[in-house]
Amino acid sequence: MTDIRQRKKDHVELTITEGTQYSLSSGFDGYYFNHNALPEVDIDEVSIEATLLGRTFSFPLFISSMTGGYADSGPVNAIIAEFCEANNLPFGVGSQRAMLEDKSLTKTFSVVREKAPNAFICSNIGGVQLIDGFSKDKIKVLINSIEANAVIVHLNPLQELMQPEGDRNFKGVLNGIEQLVKDSDIPVIVKETGAGISKYVAKRLLNAGVEVLDVAGAGGTSWAKVENYRSSNKNPNHSFNDWGISTVECLRQISSLQWERSFGLIASGGIRSAHDIAKALCLGANFTACAQPVIKAISESGLEGVQHFFDQWSNDLKIILTLLGCSSVSELNSSHLLEKTA
């Protein structure tokens, strides 16, 4: 197996063990809900639908980019696709870099469109791959392989620097993103992979024409831990295991930009319950996303496992909205949250 394929396989195996989650909190546990004892809401009329990029989904959860690019990843992508098609949820495939290097891997990605003909599916490529430009032909190959509805660019400098074989040069990523926005016929989303996006970075991305930001903050999967645990890493550097901006801090910094301009804001990184989802929406996110709980549920119990956890979260979100006196997710705002005092 080539290095890149082995690396993607290692990632799935390592992220489903608890030892690769941040010790730093995502920040959601710093808040509790402002309970409404007089909700005046019928739970059967509560809507948990949410909108992103002009499309309405059944629930405000995007299944984050994860896999593809090695033999066993096709069946995992097929399960994610089937699940998202059945539940009207958006999702992203994992980095498509491997299929640009080896065409035979394309089917581990294209299976998602076969299984999910109507779903909102996103392509995925690393920001580093965009340095010095990314030809229009390459963009087409990525997008056409899954008939993508949007392209996600992931930013992962921390992960690259922890990887013995990782990239070391990050000069030119922003120019690459700006060019991709110009060349792409579909919206461009930019995400981190767990270390978070600050207001300063968010502004530069929005100025480059990016339509949606997924903060992917610290508090969930720690890519420094994942890379440090990999057996091929002979010189692990654990002092960066908790490096990153917590998801709540990212939301605090970026949500204020929504007064100045219109863009989609996805909260991810450590979303682990419907309570986290509701808190993220109260803090200014339009949508949320998660990765690790989904891959864990699939690894343990396949399609049934991920459906079970989703049903639980849907039920919980309806209860939360009712207990806050809200009949839809768009009604959530900061008045529904109380900050815990030390």
Ligand SMILES: Cc1cc2nc3c(=O)[nH]c(=O)nc-3n(C[C@H](O)[C@H](O)[C@H](O)COP(=O)(O)O)c2cc1C
């Ligand atoms: C097994 C696995 C593989 C991942 N691969 C990618 C990837 O290829 N591209 C990407 O943008 N993010 C990738 N991620 C990062 C996630 O999309 C997400 O941003 C990050 O894990 C934080 O979310 P979480 O705390 O819910 O896991 C991966 C995550 C996991 C768990």
